[in-house]
Amino acid sequence: MTKKLEGKVALITGAGSGIGRAMAILFATEGASIVVADVVTDRVEEVVAVIKDTGGNAVGVVGNVALESDVENMIASATDTYGRLDILCNNAGIMDKMLTITEISDEFWERLISVNLTGPFRMCRRAIPIMLDQGSGVILNTSSLAGLHGGRAGAAYTASKHGLVGLTRNTAWTYADKGIRCNAICPGAVETAIGIGGDEPSELGFARMCLGTSIIPRAGSSEELATVALMLVSDDGSFVNGAILAVDGGWTAY
Template sequence: MRLEDKVAIVTGAASGIGRAIAEVFAEQGAKVVVSDINLPGAENVAAGIREAGGNAVAVKTDVADTEDVAAMISLAVNEYGTLDILVNNAGVMDNFEPAGDIDEAKWERVFSINANGVMLGSREALKIFREKKKGAIINIASIGGLYGARAGAAYTASKHAVIGFTKNTGFMYANEGIRCNAISPGAVETNIGASMTAINEFGMGRTQPGMALNPRIAKPVEIANVALFLASDEASFVNGAVIVADGGWSAY
């Protein structure tokens, strides 16, 4: 058991990558707080973990809301006594809008979830991690956080922000036993496309040459296994890193 008796929070865990991470962590002995704005979905995941012999509770969380995030962290501590791992996974896509077509409200929504949510969760978790002198933060970024032709301007900028935040946080707390790393997945079988409402034809058209180079689409568990490594003591010297998991997409 690589995470035996560890307490982990996974945001956006009702489906996709978050769900896979929650399930893999539980299989490896972690007590998991399944967090999502979709409470029925989170409860379903937590119930499945318990049925499989694991330990999990669900909580409804808007990661862009300060009070919701504080309540999520408090639930972990009240239920399990502490917190060891935070996975900031919750995120939404844009509609491939280039800079000239950005709607301010949509820009702010993407940033509030993708970037602000990572900051709020990390800030709250660090109160516990700094006191115990140990903790792991794993941020789910994106290949779009490293390249400019994988999404629209808002999503791309928000995931670049996540990577910058990850590196800064990893460095700032490196002497306190706290690690902060990011995973940049390529294309993964998830329902994040449900957050896309009206695709920008120009933006989508401009990204197509890069999209055509993608070797394949990943299963969520393939990303979850990377998160498992980063959460485990095996990654004790991995900090401030960005691990690309894209099947070789960015190698072209």
């Protein structure tokens, strides 16, 4: 049977754990050559080893999506190793502490926005010229239900993920006639290593989030997100562009 990503090169940020790890492993089994990008060295090495052990192609790059020099390095890993870049998954993200707007310091706000929103912007800024030269490319951003709703996280995370939805739509529209597609998935509750991002959750923010979590039908797995991602980055999703897709087991249906 033909593999869905044969000959493609996919760079996935936050590929060392959870949803990004599952994407990297699934895309490799579908024939893609993978750039495993993550800020944690051990995680990068583990995922590269898993892919290679199962006969796939992978190269690892350790870096922080919030740093321009690391972003440059991640993109160069794809082009230097494989000579092209077909798929970019902006998946790395960090949670907030459920902090309300009056509780957030400038430092905390800037750190979260730099990872969750500025990182994807910078990755796209370097990836899109390569995709334009190729005449094709696919970008998939990992937003969140907090990118669609106001009460699923703290203010900074919610704002960052709404921002990523806007970046997705603008990218999709701008390059729609240039062979580049851009979509976003909005996971509901997925069992991963991601935490609430600190040990001092705001009472108000956490209590509000719990109102939402009490109506979660069930938690999803990283693999359930990866199969949807595969559809969107492969030719199965060739007519899907600018979509903001909730993948939440029905949480938003409530």
